[in-house]
Every structure is written in structure tokens, then in C-alpha cells.
Amino acid sequence: MSYCVNPSCTQPKNPNNVQVCQSCGTPLRLNNRYQPLGILGKGGFGATFGAADLSLPGTPICVVKQLRPATDDPNVFKMAKELFEREASTLAQVGVHPQVPQLLDYFEQDQQFYLVQEYIKGHNLHQEIKKNGPLTEAGVKQFLSELLPILQFIHSQKVIHRDIKPANLIRSQKDKKLVLIDFGAVKNQVNSMVASNNSPQTAFTAFAVGTAGFAPPEQMAMRPVYASDIYAVGVTAVYLLTGRSPKDIGCDPDTGEIAWEPYVDISDSLSKVLKKMLEISVKHRYKSAEEVLDALAMAPYEEGMQHSMTTMITGFSSPTSSGKIGLSSGGRSQGEFSTGISRVSMNTEISAKQSHRRTPEATPISRIHTEVKQPRSIAATTPASAKGPTNWAANGGQGMAQSTKKRRGNTSESTTVETPTKWKTKTLLSAYQQGRRDFAQQKLENLDLHQANLPGISFYNSCLSRVNLESSELSRADFGRTSLTDFNGKNANFSEAYFGYADLTGADLRGANLYGANFKYANLTGANLCGADLSFAQITPAQLEAAKTNWRTVMPSGKKGFW
Numbered sequence: 001m002s003y004c005v006n007p008s009c010t011q012p013k014n015p016n017n018v019q020v021c022q023s024c025g026t027p028l029r030l031n032n033r034y035q036p037l038g039i040l041g042k043g044g045f046g047a048t049f050g051a052a053d054l055s056l057p058g059t060p061i062c063v064v065k066q067l068r069p070a071t072d073d074p075n076v077f078k079m080a081k082e083l084f085e086r087e088a089s090t091l092a093q094v095g096v097h098p099q100v101p102q103l104l105d106y107f108e109q110d111q112q113f114y115l116v117q118e119y120i121k122g123h124n125l126h127q128e129i130k131k132n133g134p135l136t137e138a139g140v141k142q143f144l145s146e147l148l149p150i151l152q153f154i155h156s157q158k159v160i161h162r163d164i165k166p167a168n169l170i171r172s173q174k175d176k177k178l179v180l181i182d183f184g185a186v187k188n189q190v191n192s193m194v195a196s197n198n199s200p201q202t203a204f205t206a207f208a209v210g211t212a213g214f215a216p217p218e219q220m221a222m223r224p225v226y227a228s229d230i231y232a233v234g235v236t237a238v239y240l241l242t243g244r245s246p247k248d249i250g251c252d253p254d255t256g257e258i259a260w261e262p263y264v265d266i267s268d269s270l271s272k273v274l275k276k277m278l279e280i281s282v283k284h285r286y287k288s289a290e291e292v293l294d295a296l297a298m299a300p301y302e303e304g305m306q307h308s309m310t311t312m313i314t315g316f317s318s319p320t321s322s323g324k325i326g327l328s329s330g331g332r333s334q335g336e337f338s339t340g341i342s343r344v345s346m347n348t349e350i351s352a353k354q355s356h357r358r359t360p361e362a363t364p365i366s367r368i369h370t371e372v373k374q375p376r377s378i379a380a381t382t383p384a385s386a387k388g389p390t391n392w393a394a395n396g397g398q399g400m401a402q403s404t405k406k407r408r409g410n411t412s413e414s415t416t417v418e419t420p421t422k423w424k425t426k427t428l429l430s431a432y433q434q435g436r437r438d439f440a441q442q443k444l445e446n447l448d449l450h451q452a453n454l455p456g457i458s459f460y461n462s463c464l465s466r467v468n469l470e471s472s473e474l475s476r477a478d479f480g481r482t483s484l485t486d487f488n489g490k491n492a493n494f495s496e497a498y499f500g501y502a503d504l505t506g507a508d509l510r511g512a513n514l515y516g517a518n519f520k521y522a523n524l525t526g527a528n529l530c531g532a533d534l535s536f537a538q539i540t541p542a543q544l545e546a547a548k549t550n551w552r553t554v555m556p557s558g559k560k561g562f563w
């Protein structure tokens with residue numbers, strides 16, 4: 001089929017072999033090269049088409065965005081054209097990032113402007129949530145650790161996206177990477193021009209500056225800043241956690257803030273980060289993607305410190321304000337990175353315990369820390385489909401190890417800990433195949449998992465010393481605080497995996513794909529990174545110094561053997 005790009009054509013569908021529209025006579029080839037096949041979306045500024053590039057072997061599919069300047073004034077048209085060209089070069093600049101569609105071409109035809117982009121095959125996050133249900137806390141953290149580095153990159157190129165929302169984030173079918181689409185820069189730039197010209201009829205039709213509910217107030221007032229994208233990422237994270245759009249959540253009538261907190265059941269640390277991302281005032285919001293990544297990386301430490309202080313003051317470990325129980329080591333609260341399902345079951349247990357326990361002298365602090373949040377019914381918020389095996393994040397509760405109660409020291413304080421399951425290669429692979437993704441706090445030493453296909457798995461705070469993961473698929477896996485000493489990760493795919501605070505002493509990562517991996521505060525002493533790909537990885541020169549690298553190692557800069 002050939003699709004007519006004339007917006008007023010009444011019969012845009014044409015047979016494949018015709019050159020001009022049978023209904024309105026508009027040429028069906030753009031720039032003598034692109035054959036529009038169908039419409040993907042339509043707005044006031046133009047439309048977006050899927051098209052075949054006839055000039056290339058195999059006629060690959062691409063995306064053609066049409067921009068219509070609604071003007072008869074030649075001066076304004078000239079200005080719009082200049083702006084379009086300038087913006088096309090900006091899009092070309094950000095399109096070098098592998099998680100942004102590449103700009104393939106741009107041209108003008110019949111007084112309309114066209115941008116040609118790489119076509120990203122896959123579902124967007126709006127579709128994924130509709131199909132599989134909301135994500136767990138771990139899933140949302142994973143999402144943030146994937147998206148924020150893209151934001152870091154585009155901001156470093158002095159570009160503000162202005163329309164971040166679930167529908168503009170496609171999970172690429174090819175490599176499962178998240179791709180940020182729809183840079184609204186062109187139409188918004190032109191809109192600003194229209195606004196400054198004070199002649200609303202002159203250029204492209206003036207349209208929304210982002211999407212209502214996702215865009216912050218300063219952007220709606222036509223004053224977007226980098227932090228405007230951070231706000232939109234925050235709203236997107238809330239959508240992923242709740243499955244609700246901002247319009248279905250509502251806002252605080254006094255402050256104008258989106259009132260999302262009653263709809264989620266997440267750790268205090270993530271809640272704090274989201275709150276700051278969603279600050280109405282730019283002054284109080286995170287200023288950069290890096291600040292958010294830092295806050296997320298520090299969050300477990302902060303909770304650990306808070307817990308230690310409680311222990312010092314009350315003399316024993318007690319539940320935190322969110323109902324989680326601290327570990328005796330003073331580390332992070334158990335279950336902090338677990339799925340919503342596992343956390344709910346743990347809270348239930350605490351609630352039951354609380355009624356039997358002798359409460360310590362009620363100092364204000366102990367009162368705060370023994371307050372237990374009512375567990376929310378997961379069934380009320382999670383659709384049945386979310387529990388099915390296709391949901392990669394919401395079903396971590398499946399096959400959870402049994403909970404037991406332990407007495408600690410002579411304090412008679414009891415807590416709930418998960419008894420580590422004795423995992424074998426077969427049981428772990430089969431649990432993963434059945435949909436389980438949460439393998440946090442497990443003992444998995446010496447397992448043979450070579451060539452395993454485990455994308456998105458969470459081994460948070462587990463022990464994987466000497467595990468064989470050679471040539472395995474572990475993109476986006478969570479190895480936060482995991483012990484990976486002397487493990488074999490040769491030629492494995494760890495793209496965008498999280499290794500924050502992990503111990504990788506003596507790890508073998510030769511030839512591994514570590515694209516975009518996050519090594520915040522990880523110990524890489526003696527780790528072998530020869531031939532590994534560290535493009536866009538978050539790793540410091542000191543960490544690289546402590547590890548082994550060679551001329552084949554692709555450094556975060558994208559260059560071989562150079563920092």
C-alpha cells in the first residue's frame with residue numbers, strides 16, 4: 001500500500017504500484033525515495049508515517065515525520081525553515097546515542113518539512129503496563145537506571161526533550177533496550193517563535209508544550225529547563241508503579257503537587273527520590289539526571305544509617321516507619337529492593353507480630369520507628385495478568401523462599417527473614433522461565449549458569465561468588481550489593497546492568513558487554529576487563545585503575561583503551 005500524505009485527502013490508501021494519489025493527485029513518493037505505507041499518528045503540526053526507504057536494499061522501514069507550517073507569510077516560512085534545519089541538526093546530534101532514534105534524512109517538499117528517523121520496533125511502556133500491569137519497586141529502579149543516563153546524554157547536548165512519557169519510551173524488540181522517541185524540539189521551538197512573534201496564525205500551529213500531567217508548570221508556561229524532563233520522568237515512574245495516568249491520580253489542591261503517594265507501596269528511600277523529582281518548584285527539584293542517579297545510589301546507605309541511629313537510640317533493631325525490619329548488621333532494610341508482593345507479605349507478618357510484642361518504652365523516636373503501615377491489598381492494584389509469567393517485574397513473589405522468624409541476641413526482638421533457598425541451576429532457570437525475576441538475598445555460589453538467558457533478573461544483595469555466567473544474557477540485571485568475587489562473566493551481556501556497591505574482586509569480565517552498566521561504588525580490584533565494552537558505563541578512573549584493561553577495552557568514552 002502507498003499512503004497519501006496530504007492531510008485533506010479523503011482516500012489516502014492507494015495501491016502499492018501507483019506514483020500519485022488516485023484520489024487527490026499528491027505524489028506518493030517523498031524526496032523520490034520514501035514510500036509512505038501508513039499513518040502512525042496525527043497532530044495539529046502534521047503527521048507521522050511508517051515508510052519504506054526504496055533507495056536501500058531490502059527497502060527498510062523508517063519513520064517519516066511531516067511538519068506543516070500553517071502560514072502564507074513568506075518571511076515567517078523562511079524563519080520556520082531555518083529553525084527546522086537547525087533543529088534537524090540537533091536531532092542528528094542526539095540521534096548518535098544508541099537509545100535515541102537516528103535521524104536519517106530531512107528535506108522540504110511542497111512547502112512541508114520532513115524528518116526521517118530510524119524505526120524502533122517494539123512496544124512502548126504505556127502498552128507494556130496496560131498488558132502486564134504495574135511494575136514493582138525494583139522494576140521502577142531498573143527503569144530509572146536505564147532512562148536517566150539517556151537524559152544525562154541529551155542534556156549534555158543542550159537538548160531538553162520536553163515530552164517524556166510512557167508512550168514515548170519504546171522497549172526495542174531487537175535488544176530489549178529502552179529508546180526515547182519523539183523529540184518535541186522542532187514543534188516547540190517553532191511554537192516559541194510563534195509566541196514571540198505574537199502572531200498565532202503565522203508558523204506551525206502552536207501546540208502543547210509537552211503532555212498535560214507529565215509536563216511541569218514551568219514548561220506549561222513555555223519556560224522549560226533541564227529539570228522539566230526530570231519531573232516528567234518522575235510522573236512516568238509513578239505511572240509505571242501505579243498503572244494510573246496523572247489525570248487519574250489528581251493533585252493536592254493546596255500545593256498543586258500530584259497526589260501519588262497513597263497509590264504506591266514503596267520504600268521510603270525511593271519515595272523520597274520521587275518526591276524530589278516531582279517538586280513543583282524547580283528550585284527544590286533535582287537539577288540533573290546525575291543528581292537523581294546519585295540519590296538512588298545513596299538511598300540504601302541513608303536508610304542503613306537511619307536504621308543504625310535507631311538501633312543506637314533504642315538499643316535494638318526495630319521496624320522502620322514504613323514497616324520494614326532492619327537487619328542486625330545495620331545494613332539496608334530487608335526487602336527494600338524486593339517486589340511489592342514480597343513486601344506486602346512481610347508487612348503483614350510484622351503487623352501480626354506487633355500486637356503480641358511488648359513495646360519498648362515509648363520514646364518519640366521508637367514511636368516513629370515502630371509505626372506500622374497497613375498493608376495494601378495487592379490484588380486491588382495488580383491486574384490478574386500481572387501475575388502471569390509474562391510479567392517480568394510484578395511477580396517476584398512467586399516461589400519466594402519461606403519466611404521464618406528468628407530470635408536475635410538477648411533482646412527477644414524478633415524479625416522476619418527469608419530463608420535462602422538452596423538453588424540449583426535447573427531450579428533457578430525454571431523459576432525464571434515461570435516469571436520470577438527477584439532472586440535478591442540468595443546464596444548462589446558456584447552455580448553453573450553459562451549461556452543462561454536471564455535479562456532483567458535481580459540478584460540484589462545475593463552471593464554469586466565463583467558463579468559461571470559465561471556468555472549469558474543479563475542485560476538490565478540488578479547486581480546491586482552482590483558478591484561477585486571470582487565469578488566468570490566472560491563474553492556475557494551485562495548491558496545496562498546495575499553493579500552499585502557490588503564486590504567484583506577478581507571477577508573475569510573479559511569480552512563482556514558492559515554497555516551503560518552502573519558500577520557506582522563497586523569494588524573492581526583485580527577484575528579482568530580486557531576486551532570488555534564499557535561504552536556509557538558509569539565507572540570511575542580509580543575503579544578502572546584497580547581493574548585490568550587492555551587496548552581492546554572500550555572505555556566509557558566509546559574509545560578503545562582510552563579513558
Ligand SMILES: Nc1ncnc2c1ncn2[C@@H]1O[C@H](COP(=O)(O)OP(=O)(O)OP(=O)(O)O)[C@@H](O)[C@H]1O
Binds near residue numbers: 047063120121163167
Ligand atoms: N522512531 C520511531 N519508531 C517507532 N515508532 C515511532 C517512532 N517515532 C514515533 N513513533 C510512533 O508513531 C506514533 C506517532 O508519533 P508522534 O510522535 O508523531 O505523535 P504522537 O506521540 O501521537 O503525538 P505527540 O508528538 O503530540 O506526542 C506513536 O505511536 C509513536 O509511538
